[in-house]
Amino acid sequence: MPSEDGLKRLHPLSLLFLIGGQAKSLLLPGILVLFFASKGSGQIWFMLLFIPAVIGALFRYWSHRYRLEPDEMVVREGIVFRNERHIPYSRIQNIDLVQNPLHRLLGVAQIRLETAGGQKPEAVLSVLSLDTVEQIRTRIFRGRSAAEPGVEPGGKDAAASVGMLYSMRPRDVLLFGLISNKGLVVVAAAMGLVWQFDLFDRAQSVVSKESLQRFRGMIPEDNFLVAGLIGLAGFLAFVVLVRLLSVIWAMGKFHGFRLTRRGEDLRAEYGLLPRVSKTIPRRRIQVLYASEGVLHRWLGRVAVQVETAGGSGDGEGPSVSRLWLAPLIRRERAVALFQEAMHVDPGAVQWQSISSGARRRLIRKTVYLCVPATALALWSLGLWGLLLPALWLPLGYWTSGLYVRHTAYALSPRAIFFRSGWWVRRLRVAPFSKIQSVVSSTSPFDRRYGMASLKVDTAGAARVGHSIDMPYLDAAVAMSLMNRLYEEAGQTAFRW
Amino acid sequence: MTPERLVADGTEHTLDPDSIMVERLSGGVGIALLSAILLVAVLLAAFLGPFNLLGGLALVVGWVFLTAGLLAFVLWWPVVAFRRTAYQVSEQGIRIRRGVIWRSISSVPRSRVQHTDVAQGPIERAYDLATLIIYTAGTHEASVSLSGLKHETALLIRDHLITGGESDAV
Numbered sequence: 002m003p004s005e006d007g008l009k010r011l012h013p014l015s016l017l018f019l020i021g022g023q024a025k026s027l028l029l030p031g032i033l034v035l036f037f038a039s040k041g042s043g044q045i046w047f048m049l050l051f052i053p054a055v056i057g058a059l060f061r062y063w064s065h066r067y068r069l070e071p072d073e074m075v076v077r078e079g080i081v082f083r084n085e086r087h088i089p090y091s092r093i094q095n096i097d098l099v100q101n102p103l104h105r106l107l108g109v110a111q112i113r114l115e116t117a118g119g120q121k122p123e124a125v126l127s128v129l130s131l132d133t134v135e136q137i138r139t140r141i142f143r144g145r146s147a148a149e150p151g152v153e154p155g156g157k158d159a160a161a162s163v164g165m166l167y168s169m170r171p172r173d174v175l176l177f178g179l180i181s182n183k184g185l186v187v188v189a190a191a192m193g194l195v196w197q198f199d200l201f202d203r204a205q206s207v208v209s210k211e212s213l214q215r216f217r218g219m220i221p222e223d224n225f226l227v228a229g230l231i232g233l234a235g236f237l238a239f240v241v242l243v244r245l246l247s248v249i250w251a252m253g254k255f256h257g258f259r260l261t262r263r264g265e266d267l268r269a270e271y272g273l274l275p276r277v278s279k280t281i282p283r284r285r286i287q288v289l290y291a292s293e294g295v296l297h298r299w300l301g302r303v304a305v306q307v308e309t310a311g312g313s314g315d316g317e318g319p320s321v322s323r324l325w326l327a328p329l330i331r332r333e334r335a336v337a338l339f340q341e342a343m344h345v346d347p348g349a350v351q352w353q354s355i356s357s358g359a360r361r362r363l364i365r366k367t368v369y370l371c372v373p374a375t376a377l378a379l380w381s382l383g384l385w386g387l388l389l390p391a392l393w394l395p396l397g398y399w400t401s402g403l404y405v406r407h408t409a410y411a412l413s414p415r416a417i418f419f420r421s422g423w424w425v426r427r428l429r430v431a432p433f434s435k436i437q438s439v440v441s442s443t444s445p446f447d448r449r450y451g452m453a454s455l456k457v458d459t460a461g462a463a464r465v466g467h468s469i470d471m472p473y474l475d476a477a478v479a480m481s482l483m484n485r486l487y488e489e490a491g492q493t494a495f496r497w
Numbered sequence: 498m499t500p501e502r503l504v505a506d507g508t509e510h511t512l513d514p515d516s517i518m519v520e521r522l523s524g525g526v527g528i529a530l531l532s533a534i535l536l537v538a539v540l541l542a543a544f545l546g547p548f549n550l551l552g553g554l555a556l557v558v559g560w561v562f563l564t565a566g567l568l569a570f571v572l573w574w575p576v577v578a579f580r581r582t583a584y585q586v587s588e589q590g591i592r593i594r595r596g597v598i599w600r601s602i603s604s605v606p607r608s609r610v611q612h613t614d615v616a617q618g619p620i621e622r623a624y625d626l627a628t629l630i631i632y633t634a635g636t637h638e639a640s641v642s643l644s645g646l647k648h649e650t651a652l653l654i655r656d657h658l659i660t661g662g663e664s665d666a667v
Contacts, residue, residue, distance in 0.1 A: 310634060436606075436609075437633040438604060438606075438635055438638050438641070440602065440603045440604070440638055442596070442599060442601035443599070444598075445598060445599075448600075458636060458637050460635060460636060468636070483602065486604075487589065487590065487592070487604040490606045490608075491608060494608050495608055495634070
């Protein structure tokens with residue numbers, strides 16, 4: 002409903018959620034009152050507590066308005082201290098949409114706009130009808146392409162073009178749960194709950210002493226084999242349970258995952274209970290990241306993520322927002338995804354390996370570490386200590402070969418590629434236009450072998466493993482690579 | 498040619514030689530504090546502790562040697578560090594070479610400079626030197642600092658770096 006100055010109000014159901022949010026914080030005192038107050042009067046008094054909440058919600062709903070201008074969004078909040086915020090469409094990094102089950106039941110959603118500055122979303126509109134959300138999205142999209150004619154020549158037509166890039170089948174969600182082993186997270190959360198409500202004590206009072214005694218009687222004290230088997234069965238049951246929980250977690254988080262492209266924007270939608278929909282413009286992608294563990298390789302799958310600057314970070318430095326492009330995708334199909342997301346193809350580039358002396362250096366390092374360790378082992382274990390080098394040295398020799406074989410970099414006309422890791426294999430791609438700085442460094446050991454390492458810094462690589470840090474390059478190669486990247490980055494203008 | 502252009506000559510420059518003195522002084526302040534605390538501890542131990550005359554004397558001599566060693570280090574190290582530090586400003590951006598044991602070269606393109614600081618400590622001010630801090634939007638190397646520039650030079654480099662970026666949408 003537009004008011005006199007074109008400002009629109011949120012969906013009327015917002016009131017419900019605002020009051021609900023207030024009520025949640027009153028829940029605990031409310032329960033206490035219900036339990037401990039004498040019958041009748043306490044409950045009535047308790048109802049009074051809701052009155053300020055309702056009034057507050059009414060005021061918030063009344064004052065929270067927004068307006069869509071041709072090139073910016075205006076959000077107004079507050080009655081006494083009125084705050085009017087102007088957010089240019091061209092600055093918006095991500096548009097996130099969150100729907101919890103109640104939202105979905107009522108056909109509304111919460112929308113969060115994120116820009117590069119700040120640690121929390123620039124604007125949260127809660128709640129809007131789905132039609133309005135779609136209107137806002139297309140409006141923002143159109144405004145953005147109008148503000149940057151060079152970026153999106155198609156304009157309105159491109160906005161309409163929708164392409165499905167990837168959808169996750171239930172089987173893949175199941176596999177993701179099995180592979181990622183997030184069950185312990187669920188277990189930890191459950192333990193927290195149990196602790197909170199003293200369920201342990203209650204369980205003890207329910208399970209009688211006699212039944213425990215009887216259970217203990219079933220385990221023969223002198224038969225280690227049976228005792229061991231029972232222990233092993235318990236352990237296996239625990240492992241299976243954890244994996245099962247992991248699958249349940251994955252189902253909740255990634256159920257119905259689909260990635261679509263609308264013009265220049267990528268949109269990922271997923272989740273069973275809170276349904277999340279994240280939208281990021283393609284050109285905001287700072288780093289593309291793909292990884293595959295051992296289980297991934299057996300199944301021929303990889304996980305693909307991208308990172309953007311901006312969004313909810315946790316303190317210092319530019320914050321980072323991650324977006325799953327595909328939690329689990331067949332390796333053959335990942336290439337198409339790379340092309341869609343960043344116009345890059347890791348298969349079409351010329352991979353360069355690291356310095357030819359790297360393996361020798363790694364082997365020497367193993368030997369230098371192994372010698373004192375062996376001495377220590379011999380001293381403490383006697384001749385058995387010889388087992389240590391007998392296992393370590395061949396293993397070191399073998400893994401050094403794997404390490405060198407799986408560490409490589411490549412340049413395309415627009416981006417740098419780096420892959421590393423032989424156990425968990427990782428691929429990182431950063432376009433030249435997103436490179437912030439390049440640092441070449443040498444340790445005394447590097448200089449002895451004529452090597453150097455090269456770090457490529459981008460705005461979206463806060464997590465360990467996502468940064469491009471290339472070790473054991475020939476010194477001359479590192480230098481020329483740095484010069485090249487410095488030049489390439491300098492020629493492009495950085496736009497978040 | 499504007500003065501900013503003059504600074505961006507694309508050749509390697511060393512820091513201002515006065516920076517050696519500044520480093521020595523600021524290192525010296527730290528050493529002086531440390532030595533003073535140690536001296537008090539040594540004297541207390543020598544007179545009140547369970548030492549005979551020889552032991553107490555050994556402690557004091559030890560203190561003298563330690564202080565002399567630290568002092569020598571503080572006098573010598575800035576010279577080595579000075580030789581290993583250089584910067585190069587060009588149309589492209591700035592490149593900083595530094596480090597004695599772990600050496601590094603950082604390259605920051607001009608178009609990636611978000612903002613810059615020119616800071617001056619009390620000792621730096623006495624020698625008219627300054628520290629230039631360059632911020633990028635990066636994560637791991639979000640800022641690069643270069644101390645030991647003439648204040649005027651630092652200002653010129655700053656102007657060159659921040660006027661370089663064409664109107665950049667953030």
